Amino acid sequence: MSQLLGDGARLIDVAGGRTLHGAQLLSAVAAEADLLGSLPGGVLFARTSVDLPSVLRYVAAVDSGRAITLIDPTLDTDVLGGLVHRFRPAAVLAADAEPPNGYVARDGHWVRESAEHVAPHPDLAVLLPTSGSTGNPKLVRLSRNALSSNAEAIADVLDIDGDEVAPTSLPLHYSYGLSVLNSHLVRGATVVIEPAGLLDRGFWDSVTEHRATSLAGVPYHYEMLHRLRFRPEKYPSLHSLTQAGGSLRAELVAEFDELMRAVDGRLFVMYGQTEAAPRMATVPAEMLAEKLGSAGSALPGGALSILRDDGVETTHPKIVGEVVYRGPNVMMGYAESAAELAEGDRMDGRLETGDLGYLDEDGFLFVTGRLKRIGKIFGNRVSLDDLELAVQAASVGIDLVAAVPAGDRVTLFAEGADRDTCKAAARALADRLHLHTSGFDVRPIDAVPLLASGKIDYCSLEARL
Incomplete structure (x- = not known):
């Protein structure tokens, strides 16, 4: 039984022109799991593109209990080399360059020569780097329970069922893109693996051909869609938009809310961080006009509070301070070295987000900035x-x-x-x-x-x- 694949789940591979579902999909995942099982012990690194092999590899790792780190395939070579040196993964999957010392090239992967390794904690499922293409990233340690609880909570608030069709509008190594994948697969929905970006004509051809029902984007995407005069009536199957990944200016929230309402559709504004697997709050579509500018109320199973300057947490309205989230989707902690991969939960379900904000009388969060910005x-x-x-x-x-x-x-x-x-x-x-x-x-x-x-x-x- 798959942890991520609900009954009826389908993967439509646009580039390969095929669809996997049912026994065929399970067989493809099992084949990937066999390949992963043949690798040395320890955490896996996977250069994760928007393609079918990456999705199958990820699902197989979660189902087979192999902790996997999803890596941006465009990650700077020196940064990747530094991560490999610090964490000594069992393999770097989908790596096509010359392997570093201690690794050999095998079937398109780098495989570690030494059997010596740190065994990841049994609850650890996925690791995601904290930064983009530069810097010295830490790894966010996400448990199986964090992934599944967040996927189920998102599916509940967005009413995701087996009739939904979601295209891959975001990178799969990015926590928001991974969340879209998880929340649809667990409910037996369809994911259209479309490698073209949201601003590419080919992406919209796939939306039309496969009758996509929802679309996820970050503020930049909505700024660009605004410039391109996006009109949802051109895509009759599309009934839901979601926005996360930062604050979208209120004028555009109102604009896209109005556009979607005109076609009996919905816009959901959401709030999250990689450290929370990743989504923490949402504004119900029917309350967007009333709560314009809000990041939403906590997801089912979660809670929001404000940490005052004096160190006291409060839910009292209009008190500005650091936003604190509690929920089953909070990470186990960070890892900066291989030894920390073996550690258990250090967070106890509580995350100080680094965001500044306040709650209103109804418990809706308004983010006002970042402590470090x-x-x-x-x-x-x-x-x-x-x-x-x-x-x-x-x-x-x-x-x-x-x-x-x-x-x-x-x-x-x-x-x-x-x-x-x-x-x-x-x-x-x-x-x-x-x-x-x-x-x-x-x-x-x-x-x-x-x-x-x-x-x-x-x-x-x-x-x-």
């Missing part, structure tokens, strides 16, 4: 997230902007803007914060760099300063 302008602490939203709300013609700290001022990169527009944005920020305009360095950029998840690559922008 703070800059200084002439000694004044400012939220970089707030600055981005302020530029978008200033009506100067900038839709996509990314703010990074730059000493005693802030640099903001404005996509597609000219210098006059940038100057207007700097003046708007100066007026709003009552600070001198020289504190805001607004620069034009052809395209804001993105990670594979669709989130802004702030590390890349900071490197440009």
